[in-house]
Amino acid sequence: MKEEGLLIVLSGPSGVGKGTVRKEIFSQPDINFEYSISMTTRLPREGEVDGVDYFFKTKEEFEQLIAQDKLLEYAEYVGNYYGTPVDYVKQTLASGKDVFLEIEVQGAKQVREKFPEGLFIFLAPPSLSELHSRIVNRGTESDELIRGRMEKARKEIEMMNLYDYVVENDQVEHACERIKAIVVAEHCRLNRVQHRYHKMLEGE
Numbered sequence: 429m430k431e432e433g434l435l436i437v438l439s440g441p442s443g444v445g446k447g448t449v450r451k452e453i454f455s456q457p458d459i460n461f462e463y464s465i466s467m468t469t470r471l472p473r474e475g476e477v478d479g480v481d482y483f484f485k486t487k488e489e490f491e492q493l494i495a496q497d498k499l500l501e502y503a504e505y506v507g508n509y510y511g512t513p514v515d516y517v518k519q520t521l522a523s524g525k526d527v528f529l530e531i532e533v534q535g536a537k538q539v540r541e542k543f544p545e546g547l548f549i550f551l552a553p554p555s556l557s558e559l560h561s562r563i564v565n566r567g568t569e570s571d572e573l574i575r576g577r578m579e580k581a582r583k584e585i586e587m588m589n590l591y592d593y594v595v596e597n598d599q600v601e602h603a604c605e606r607i608k609a610i611v612v613a614e615h616c617r618l619n620r621v622q623h624r625y626h627k628m629l630e631g632e
């Protein structure tokens with residue numbers, strides 16, 4: 429029997445460094461999980477490429493995807509829709525590969541309901557003032573959007589206890605190493621459980 433891949437969900441407030449940490453993880457040669465590219469109605473930022481950073485959609489296209497049940501989860505986040513393509517995730521997991529989602533907190537909550545066996549990691553900032561500096565210094569949002577994202581961040585941080593692990597993003601390299609170690613440990617745990625069940629079934 430082919431084992432399903434592991435669904436890894438990295439979430440946390442805007443500006444904490446999810447994208448930076450994810451890109452660093454995927455730039456490493458020993459990584460063998462697949463990144464699920466999200467759909468969004470947000471306009472591309474400078475340098476962002478359709479089909480690489482996101483699949484950029486109109487509001488009408490996105491609402492059609494919702495109506496057709498094509499999204500594993502979706503959320504309206506500070507004025508735009510974001511969502512995860514369900515077929516890609518299910519097919520990739522079924523092929524035995526791990527899938528990595530980098531999504532905001534409402535979406536992670538929906539995934540938890542559908543995939544309780546997934547691995548949920550909350551990326552936390554060293555402090556709220558550091559989080560604010562990171563969003564401001566990124567220079568991609570207006571003052572109004574930054575205020576909206578910071579307000580959301582306070583509520584999102586309160587939800588960190590719903591996750592399996594909290595990883596502080598003090599330094600990108602340290603956060604990446606911690607996340608990789610958590611994934612390895614989770615695989616070891618799953619292998620032990622699966623091994624026990626296989627033995628049990630063989631004995632039947």
Ligand SMILES: Nc1ncnc2c1ncn2[C@@H]1O[C@H](COP(=O)(O)OP(=O)(O)OP(=O)(O)O)[C@@H](O)[C@H]1O
Nearest residue numbers: 441442443444445446447448562566597598599600
């Ligand atoms: N450990 C870190 N130390 C200092 N700066 C960091 C760190 N991690 C990320 N940053 C910087 O913080 C800013 C926000 O990072 P990033 O865009 O990756 O956050 P994000 O959580 O993906 O945000 P969003 O949810 O809005 O997409 C970037 O300018 C990035 O370079």
Ligand SMILES: Nc1nc2c(ncn2[C@@H]2O[C@H](COP(=O)(O)O)[C@@H](O)[C@H]2O)c(=O)[nH]1
Nearest residue numbers: 442466467502503510511512530531532535
């Ligand atoms: N619920 C989902 N959230 C997602 C998805 N893809 C990205 N995101 C999160 O949205 C915010 C804003 O992203 P930005 O690119 O505009 O800065 C951020 O927290 C992303 O992690 C998704 O498919 N579903």
